[in-house]
Amino acid sequence: MNAVGLIFADNYEVEINELTETRTMAALPFGARYRVVDYLLSNITNAGIHDVGIITNSRYESLMDHVSSGIEWDLERKNGGLHFLPPFSYHGRGDRYEHILEAMQANVSFLRNCDEEYVIACSSTCVGNIDLAAMMDYHIKTDAYITVLCTRNPRNKQVGIPTTEYLMDPTGRIQNIEINRKPILQGAVVGANIYIVRRTDLLDLLENSEREMTSWRRDVLIPHLKDRKIMGYVTGETLLYLDNVVAYLQSSLDLLDPNLRDELFHQENRPIITRVGDSAPAWYGPRSNVRNSLIAAGTIIEGEVRNSVIFRGVHIKKGSVIENSVVMRNATIGEHVHLNYAILDKNVIINDKRMLSGYITHPFVVKYGAVI
Amino acid sequence: MSRKKKCVAMLLAGGQGSRLSPLTATLAKPAVPFGARYRIIDFSLSNCVNSDIDTVGVCTQYQPLELNDYLGTGAPWDLDLRFGGLHVLPPYQAAGGADWFRGTANAIYQNLRFIKNYDPDYVLILSGDHIYKMNYEMMLQEHIDNKADCTIAVIDVAPEEASRFGIMNTDRQGRVIEFEEKPEHPKSTQASMGVYIFNTDKLIRYLEADEQDPESSNDFGKNIIPNMLRDDQRLFAYLYKGYWRDVGTLSSFWAANMDTLGEDPELPLNDAGWRIYYRHSFDHPQYVGEHGEVLNCNCGDGNELDGRVEDSIIFNNIIVEEGASIKDSIIMSDVVIRRGAHVEYAIIDHGTIIGENATVGGSKDSCDLTVVANDCRIGSRQTVKAGEVLTGDRI
Secondary structure (H helix, E strand, O other): OOEEEEEEOOOOOOOOHHHHOOOOHHHOEOOOOOEHHHHHHHHHHHOOOOEEEEEOOOOOHHHHHHHOOOHHHOOOOOOOEEEEEOOOOOOOOOOOOOOHHHHHHOOHHHHHHOOOOEEEEEEOOEEOOOOHHHHHHHHHHOOOOEEEEEEOOEEOOOOOOOEEEEEEOOOOEEEEEEEEOOOOOOOOOEEEEEEEEEHHHHHHHHHOOOOOOOOHHHHHHHHHOOOOOEEEEEOOOOEEEOOOHHHHHHHHHHOOOHHHHHHHHOOOOOOOOOOOOOOOOEEEOOOOEEEOEEEOOOOEEOOEEEOOEEOOOOEEOOOOEEEOOEEOOOOEEOOOOEEEOEEEOOOOEEOOOOEEEOEOOEOEEEOOOOEO | OOOOOOEEEEEEOOOOOHHHOOOOOOOOHHHOEEOOOEEHHHHHHHHHHHOOOOEEEEEOOOOHHHHHHHHOOOHHHOOOOOOOEEEEEOOOEEOOEEOOOOOHHHHHHOOHHHHHHOOOOEEEEEEOOOEEOOOHHHHHHHHHHOOOOEEEEEEEOOHHHHHHOEEEEEOOOOEEEEEEEOOOOOOOOEEEEEEEEEEHHHHHHHHHHHHHOOOOOOOHHHHHHHHHHHOOOOEEEEEOOOOEEOOOOHHHHHHHHHOOOOOOOOOOOOOOOOOOOOOOOOOOOEEEOOOOEEEOEEEOOOOEEOOEEEOOEEOOOOEEOOOOEEEOOEEOOOOEEOOOOEEEOEEEOOOOEEOOOOEEOOOOOOOOOEEEOOOOEEOOOOEEOOOOEEOOOEO
């Protein structure tokens, strides 16, 4: 496909600081063996794009470490391939981008130096297995100036976190855009922060603005609604939102639904690819008891696990019970521990006989590297 | 600028593994899957990398397609290097004619040019079809300390088994004084593991001489080692004390897989100190369902387990439906085991579908191992009797 992919690694729209203090949003682990960026990179490369820039401005060590050369996505190439776009890349630019517009403005040189016709820009707001090639077909067929990916089913979107609602006419042309923190009404069309635009048009917008712009939607999309054809592409694919820790836990536990897993991981020709270490197989002990859970490789399960998502290298010792929880990489859970509605970040150690319990609306979050 | 390597490994991966049939019907023995996510060759390759040997020639011959695909550029083992790295060495056609590899020694002889490229001081000869975790660096150090011309890794076997192996009889310093291939009355229990370190100049000299001998079967055990002994070269045995299996037969293959299970396995796979590298699959994490019971199993990725699975090795992308049960078995990738089916003491090769309420195999205490080849269809309520080796559909 004649397009360059652009990934915004940072979280401009979500409030999940508990899990992003040590890492940028795109590096957030999600789904037992993946990180958020895996879904974005897979969607982009599955659409036949071989040139991708990842814009990031802080805490990007774990992201760079994970994505590395991009070889897993076949992005280690002579022409195009993967480009990390960290801050201070170009003259005159500082370190903090407050929104995607600024992030793009800081990297116009990258956009200028590509030669692809289109840009597909993706934020790390939600995950899904999205057919971006179909979105591109729609963009071309409708002769749109900008196409916006949106959904009628923003799964686990949280009230109080900024929502972009698009009001469209029957042809799909966007008439109005509302940005609010209100509850979402049934049938509302909500944005996913994924856009397609012709590269030269995007450069025009970024470089030739007459006034100071501070928001992609307020200062670019809304003023052009009248004179330009800005289209909404409503995807039927499930988008799992990661607005805050509640959304994160709910979206994680949604993966226990076999239909959703099929949709996400078994799409013909659209695999979700990740980069993993050389973990051993998962070992289930003779007295383990695992029900309705996702278990990554390299784990040692000797206790009970129910309705949970367990990442690589986790060790759950005898007599422990893990329920409705997400346990990230390399956690060690001692004997006779009880976890319910908990999210354990990476490298956590839970000593014997600890009991941690939250609720579906208030997960108990244990931060990176904590010892309890 | 000339560059050289201290040690180059040559991995013999042409083995047909006919006693592992039907697992080896369409792939070379080193490419046979092992331990829920590996292939047999991963062990030798990982041993090289973990021993700081970064140049490996893999001599392939029998059914190389899948093996070559698997090896690729060598990247999974960090062996995609500009100088060195992994190289697949198939038999080839040259000005003097074309030839298959006629024996282990001939396979190396035909690839001497590859070895000479790196001007190594030592050449490590390995076979790609053994399961073990061995530090070749320690063996090389002993080789150097002994000022040896050739060092042969040996393992202590049970006296009653010794006559199945090539046996090294050594003096007190470990110098080999006699080598007997499968002796009727073994004088020692030091069995050759098929792992050799040669000084490069000696290796080249003996391989070239061996080629001149029309009577030779061009084999390290049968020709090269006896010839060197006859010439009073310095041959030493290096005693390896650790897990090593030949996995030459279906039952030894089954047993070695089972050695990876248990709380304190004989062959631990989750070993941070000696990682076994492999080519990754892109399967999603595995899911254990509401009715799943997974007890003492090693499991790969992408599985959907909703039945009872006990004391078994479960590869990738396997579906075990509710009410199905598996015990003491090896289930290769992409197998489907339908509702109510029972599999016991069996190896089910990849892509096979076992229908509802079918029965495969029997108890390991009273029956022989059962094997179902790849991509077979077993219809519902069909039976594959214990001890059977099934290579076609049964509907």
